[in-house]
Amino acid sequence: MTGLQQMISSIDLDHLLKIFDIQIAIGVLVLFILLRGMLAKFLIKISYLIIRRKKNPKESSMYKPLCVFFVFLGVYCSINILPTSKQVLYVMNKLFRIVVIYYITRIITTLIDVDSAVLYKFLKKSNNTAINKFLCSIIRGFLWIIFIVIAFNELGYDLSKFSGLAAGLGIGSAAIALAAQDVVKSILSGITILTDKPFVVGDWIEVGEFQGSVIDITFRSTRIKSFNNAVITIPNSTITSTYVVNWNRLTSRRFDCVLNLSLETPSDKIKKIVKEIKLMLQNDPNIIKETVEVSLNEITHSSSDIKIFLFVREANYSNFLKAKQDILCNLLYLIEKENVDLAYPTQTLYVKRKEEIEE
Numbered sequence: 001m002t003g004l005q006q007m008i009s010s011i012d013l014d015h016l017l018k019i020f021d022i023q024i025a026i027g028v029l030v031l032f033i034l035l036r037g038m039l040a041k042f043l044i045k046i047s048y049l050i051i052r053r054k055k056n057p058k059e060s061s062m063y064k065p066l067c068v069f070f071v072f073l074g075v076y077c078s079i080n081i082l083p084t085s086k087q088v089l090y091v092m093n094k095l096f097r098i099v100v101i102y103y104i105t106r107i108i109t110t111l112i113d114v115d116s117a118v119l120y121k122f123l124k125k126s127n128n129t130a131i132n133k134f135l136c137s138i139i140r141g142f143l144w145i146i147f148i149v150i151a152f153n154e155l156g157y158d159l160s161k162f163s164g165l166a167a168g169l170g171i172g173s174a175a176i177a178l179a180a181q182d183v184v185k186s187i188l189s190g191i192t193i194l195t196d197k198p199f200v201v202g203d204w205i206e207v208g209e210f211q212g213s214v215i216d217i218t219f220r221s222t223r224i225k226s227f228n229n230a231v232i233t234i235p236n237s238t239i240t241s242t243y244v245v246n247w248n249r250l251t252s253r254r255f256d257c258v259l260n261l262s263l264e265t266p267s268d269k270i271k272k273i274v275k276e277i278k279l280m281l282q283n284d285p286n287i288i289k290e291t292v293e294v295s296l297n298e299i300t301h302s303s304s305d306i307k308i309f310l311f312v313r314e315a316n317y318s319n320f321l322k323a324k325q326d327i328l329c330n331l332l333y334l335i336e337k338e339n340v341d342l343a344y345p346t347q348t349l350y351v352k353r354k355e356e357i358e359e
Helices: 002-010 013-049 063-081 085-111 129-154 158-168 168-177 181-196 236-240 267-282 315-335 354-358
Strands: 204-207 209-219 221-223 231-235 244-246 252-264 292-300 303-312
Touching: 013 063, 013 085, 013 129, 063 085, 085 129, 129 244, 129 252, 181 209, 181 236, 209 231, 209 236, 231 236, 267 292, 267 315
Parallel strands: none
Antiparallel strands: 204 209, 204 244, 209 221, 221 231, 252 303, 292 303
16 A cells, blocks of 8 residues: 555656656647648638639639638647746747738738628729729728738837937938839829729720720729730820720711822713712711712822712711621722722833934
């Protein structure tokens, strides 16, 4: 009996408890490592229900960061289980709060989207997708600024102490301001574009030497897809400082051409042709009657030129090409009916005979 008591008394309970705590801490860490993928997918599925998105959770940009977070959470829980010093716990608590705030900010900014149910009530009255995207970007940027301020406070930095340093860096601030001038100008120009709405996504526009369909408008730049499917990014400051032609805002398109009649065409027949062309064009339902102008415009060394000018009701470019083809075919039919020849460039060459040269 005495030997048993001596054996029990020789057991170090504190040592056993430490070993037990280490085993529990390792078990908690392993559990979080094993379940990190499942927990990440669970949170992403919840967020997808909120923003009404159907997508594989593993394809989300949040999947890998959340897996890392749950591993970090396992480390944090394990350290709190182990008998560690107060200083280590203090540092871990600080880091843990910053990491939690970071992930909360990241999740919230992910939920702030034009298709999100979170902002549906606020954005449903606006039909401008570009403005909605711009507002979402502003909100996300504001949230990240709040996170940075909170993170500095958690680390023990008082941001108000940097005000004197910032005030003393006048030259540096001026240099930064000059460097950021173009960026600020582009942002202000983006606000102007989004509010004035000279064009929207889907419009075919012409900016300087570039033409294309607008595919995206941000607060800094506008992207268009050109004829050859190349994506062109144009700074908004460039757009507001030059002319912009929005071809989608057209209600009609201009058509003009010149008929070069042969110089052998009699004047009375030219008058008759001019009258018939004008009558034919005015009776065409695709042509705005009041805009039709047909007249003998010029007589050159090789032709009598009839100038035709009008506006077609078709604003769509494809439909305009079809209407243009019909007009040209009708003009050719009328000329053929009147047995009139179209002129072609000619040149008369006079050659002196040898006898004329000798004289």
